[in-house]
Amino acid sequence: MKTTRRFLIFIPVETQRSRRAIVVGYYAALIAFAILFLWLRGPAKYVLLLPLTYLCAAMLGGLSVRGPVRLFSQWQRKFKDGSAWGIDGSRPHPYLKGRPLISPIDRLDEHDIATRDRAHYLAYSTLRWPAIAAALLAPIFLLDATPAQVGRILLIVSVPVSILFFSLPQAIILWTEPDLDPDSADSASQTVFKVTS
Amino acid sequence: MPNDTNASGDRLFNRIAVLRAERGLSRQDLADALEVNYQTIGFLERGDYKPSLTLAFALSRFFSLPIEAIFSTEPFRPLSEQVYGNGNPQQGGSK
Numbered sequence: 001m002k003t004t005r006r007f008l009i010f011i012p013v014e015t016q017r018s019r020r021a022i023v024v025g026y027y028a029a030l031i032a033f034a035i036l037f038l039w040l041r042g043p044a045k046y047v048l049l050l051p052l053t054y055l056c057a058a059m060l061g062g063l064s065v066r067g068p069v070r071l072f073s074q075w076q077r078k079f080k081d082g083s084a085w086g087i088d089g090s091r092p093h094p095y096l097k098g099r100p101l102i103s104p105i106d107r108l109d110e111h112d113i114a115t116r117d118r119a120h121y122l123a124y125s126t127l128r129w130p131a132i133a134a135a136l137l138a139p140i141f142l143l144d145a146t147p148a149q150v151g152r153i154l155l156i157v158s159v160p161v162s163i164l165f166f167s168l169p170q171a172i173i174l175w176t177e178p179d180l181d182p183d184s185a186d187s188a189s190q191t192v193f194k195v196t197s
Numbered sequence: 198m199p200n201d202t203n204a205s206g207d208r209l210f211n212r213i214a215v216l217r218a219e220r221g222l223s224r225q226d227l228a229d230a231l232e233v234n235y236q237t238i239g240f241l242e243r244g245d246y247k248p249s250l251t252l253a254f255a256l257s258r259f260f261s262l263p264i265e266a267i268f269s270t271e272p273f274r275p276l277s278e279q280v281y282g283n284g285n286p287q288q289g290g291s292k
Contacts, residue, residue, distance in 0.1 A: 109233035109237050110248070110251075111236075112234060180240075180243075
């Protein structure tokens, strides 16, 4: 029987409680970094948050292979000839057609794709309101601003936007994914194994 | 709209957990056979996810049962009640 244990830097993400703790910790850490850079180092150093953003997005599975958020991971398919191909599991590449896979189950199934699409929709429909507000308020802040001030404002706005763009759908998945009941057939087979071994 | 529809609403009931238990299969076994993720089987069993027709037919083929024996828009009666009648032990005694 295959068991899939998921971790985020040694933190197990198998229970909803731990997954939600990761989401809270993730955004709390990013806000703390933002405050730290703005207060202690000045807005010029704020740009240092960008690599951190991409690193954190990779941690949540958006940019990495086999991240904890499986639906957003670029799953690496391994072939019987020993080669591997990192690819979005929902869209088979023509290169893969007809090639035997070691673990064909690694692709996303219909429920995975539906869940991922729903998370995207929820995330981006939430983000549209701040986006509309920003578009409406932009003239007030930018019309009388100097080019240096405009650049600074854009930098400060772009970092949270890119952080949310990369992380919000994954965070929604982590937050809403329910825990499944234990599989009675699994526990039964494990009990038999313990008795007979 | 009458309130009594709230009892079932647009839920889709299924017997996947019972059928799987009857055959001694784990979620992973069934998932492997249907080429889906084992979590998908769990969400199906809980009624949290309505399968596509493709997956419903795959389940039907796997269990060798018609789709209406696996899925229903109304809650299923317990199998014991269906087999042995309406709670009358005299009816269930003979085969």
